[in-house]
Amino acid sequence: MCWRTDLAAMPRYGRRNLTRAAGPEMPTHPEKPPDQSRIVAFLAKESQVPLADVARIYEAERAELALGARVTKYLHIFAIRNAQEILRKQSADPQGT
Numbered sequence: 001m002c003w004r005t006d007l008a009a010m011p012r013y014g015r016r017n018l019t020r021a022a023g024p025e026m027p028t029h030p031e032k033p034p035d036q037s038r039i040v041a042f043l044a045k046e047s048q049v050p051l052a053d054v055a056r057i058y059e060a061e062r063a064e065l066a067l068g069a070r071v072t073k074y075l076h077i078f079a080i081r082n083a084q085e086i087l088r089k090q091s092a093d094p095q096g097t
Contacts, residue, residue: 034076047087058083
């Protein structure tokens with residue numbers, strides 16, 4: 001069975017859903033980059049680690065992820081996750097041994 005849609009054969013009420021709706025188009029919003037200072041502040045508060053240390057860890061993780069990335073829109077999400085893991089390991093092993 002072919003699922004081809006023949007608009008002439010369809011009742012008038014069925015055609016309306018297949019054609020473009022009249023009215024204003026959805027506005028396109030430019031992508032806002034993530035606010036890295038807020039991300040770092042959140043991670044520092046969460047882990048009880050100084051801002052400078054968290055910023056260094058977060059930036060290093062983000063830079064490492066960006067090296068081979070084709071799509072960079074969601075890098076901050078993975079950088080946050082990686083930084084949280086590093087900070088958790090540091091808090092579990094404060095001597096660094």
